[in-house]
Amino acid sequence: MALNDMTLTRREMLKGAGGLLFVVGAGGLASVADAGGETARATDALAWVRIDPEGAIRILFPATEMGQGSSTALPLILAEELDADWDDVVIEQLNRDDRRFGNPAFGNVLYTAGSSAVYGYFDALRQAGADARAVLMQRAAALWQLPVSELRTEPSAVVHDPSGRRAAYGTLANGAGPLAIGDRPAPLKDPADYRLIGSATPRRDVPGKTDGTETFAIDVRVPGMLYASVLRAPVEGETLVSMDTAEARAAAGVVEVVSLPDGVAVVAETPWAARRGRDRLSVTWTETAAARDWSDAAALEVYAAAAEDLTSESAVWRVEGDAAAAIAAADRTMSATYRSDYAYHAQMEPMAVVADVAEDGSRAEVWAGTQTQSWTQRTIAEVLGIGADAVTLHMMPMGGGFGRRTALTQEYVRDALLCSRATGRPVKAIWTREDDLKHGWFRPAAAQHLRAGLNAQGGLSGWQHRVATPSVIAYFNPLRWQQVAPQDIISMRGAESKFYAIPDFAAEHVITERMARVIPWRGIGAAYTSFAAEAFVDELAEAAGRDPFAFRARLMSENPRGRHLLERVRAMSDWDRRHPGTGRGLAFAGYGDTMAAGVAEISLDRDSGVIRVLSFWAAVDAGLLVSPGNARAQVEGGIVFGVSSALRERVTIERGQVQQENFYDYEILRADAVPDIDVYFATGTHRPTQVGEAGTPMVAAAIANAFHDLTGRRLRHMPFTPERVREALGA
């Protein structure tokens, strides 16, 4: 494989390649090693940075790449403070669960989610770069017998202006010289001096994604490899009663049939033979699982009843003052219930993993695209009962993630391992699209009940937001749930409505029974909580007789940057100029600390009930943009994702079985339905906040509010399918 683990690099380095290795410890950069010397030999260390004598600067990428672009952005942050010439930088993927490189935003678990890579690693990477630069300057000072204070750096070189001396980083990294890191963290750049952060530096992975050379897990080929296709129990919890494998085994190319905990794999010489073999299996499953009773419609009814029953038990998500009292004391009380269905990730690369398990089961090499080195390595170790040292992992770029590849236990990895162990050969297990959808883990269905009071002046008096949905964390990561219960950020994010100042506020999680496999999905809770909250704000503004901008601005008395976004998006969308036959809707949401104001303009075919989103304007404050061009791409993509989810995406479940099969019945947005998108980014801060998911949460409410603008009717059940639209119109 082309992807080098730093440990492999180190091995070749021990042959005497020389250079400098910047070793990381628990608290960041710990020491520097002469890569050819004893120190490196003695240290089983990975490094943030390795500088080769030839001048290549190898920077570790500790997250994983699913399209969000942090494989460029993270090394860029380090390179900025190192003052590296970007052309010298080689990016190397971290391929193991080494918590010294973990994501500070997730307690140092190697976990790429929550739009957290750039903001989570921002400080650690800058400091590592600055510390490494300081070492190079000291080496130059020693070499030239000059005080370090007289030196400066320019891209990939230390310079002494008075004497005109100049030494390339590669030269300084070679041979003898000081290796010590200063006692104190090296000073960081003045942001005004940034030349990489905030620049138009292109993504490194783009050329390989235009000529077919980028290698995803599904593309990995190793000698002697077989292919597996898995017939899975149709309902969660069912197990195998009996099977007849004779026909499958007789099919051309079939090598083995392997029983799995929740399925049967046919392993064959080619992927097509595996598929044909699987079609010939005849399998009887149990029919007793509790999940046989699951249906999406029933789940939503139960959830809605729980949300509306104010006496039902709930976990406090955020509380300020006394919402119930304020609502009771208000001149007018408003309430509404919003529903949202299960949604599927539809990442374009179906699950695919290559595993090569040693014949005695003592070692494994795995190629997988997941959002976490930690949990993938853990899955491998658990399935095979081997230690982390016996695992060689290759974290492949993913054909989309969106939360699907985050779970603590990864059945797609497990299956490839079990098939390889059973056959003694490397196996590529590929899910079909139907497998990926029918056995998907979804954004949970949710019912939300909102209540608020309005006073005589049209102001808000109390806000209560009850979200009835299962705990996502309890299912997709039970270990984590032990630490955080009953606070479920995956189920609840967004319901805190933290951009508004509402004195009497309550957001509550009514933790309902899980009736599908659930997992994070782009925007996590905010994908539906912001729909409900911002659609409800629109209803309140209307009831109060106020302009939707003014009503929200009043809630942002302490949030001038938020008000700025409102003003911007009003101007961008030319809000006050109405176009006949179209509706306009506003929403203010965002993700985490990132704020986003969005305006949707829609048209409607009243006969068919089809909504078309014509334009979407967004004003976003994501703090400092490390890669502005990519940030824009992420927000654009997040908006497209949001439109797709709001208009069409719906998983239905009957008797525990997902009813959809493929893109013909789970439709995602196509090119012909994409709105014109215009994005503005606020400037003026020095810290990045979340980008990857920031575009999505505002979209559904903006569309629902535009629908009200156009028709006077409310859409309170997402997605806004043609049937629901016609129903809302009373047709």
Place this chain on the structure above:
Amino acid sequence: MTKLTINGIERVSDAPEDTPLLWVIREELGLTGTKFGCGAAQCGACTVLIEGIASFSCITPVGSVGDSEVTTIEGLSPDGSHPLQRAWVAEQVPQCGYCQSGQIMRAAGLLAATPQPDRETIRSVMSANLCRCGTYPRIFRAVERASREV
């Protein structure tokens, strides 16, 4: 045994004739730039040119290809320098990138038939291919950029 001409080179496949061309290209011949997305002519990740026409290789039996010239992303240019590929880089289109070989091959089919397509034509032709990352706005711009060059 099936004879194929792929990217101008004669290849031989041992796969049964009903095997989709996609799997032969990817797994037997090792040209993995062409992707599997749905297997049902729904997503376009598997798009290749057959006699210059953008086609879903996932539903094309290898036995049906005959003498037709097949072009995959690897054969579009020797070094990624096709105007579409350069436009894709200039507009920084890809995110995860998984759909992009198919998008580029779809666009190549479009420009071969209609060198100067308008935005509506681009939208409608490119609707055969899905992009979950939502790169559509950039795809439109990249096709327009390339169309100014070819």
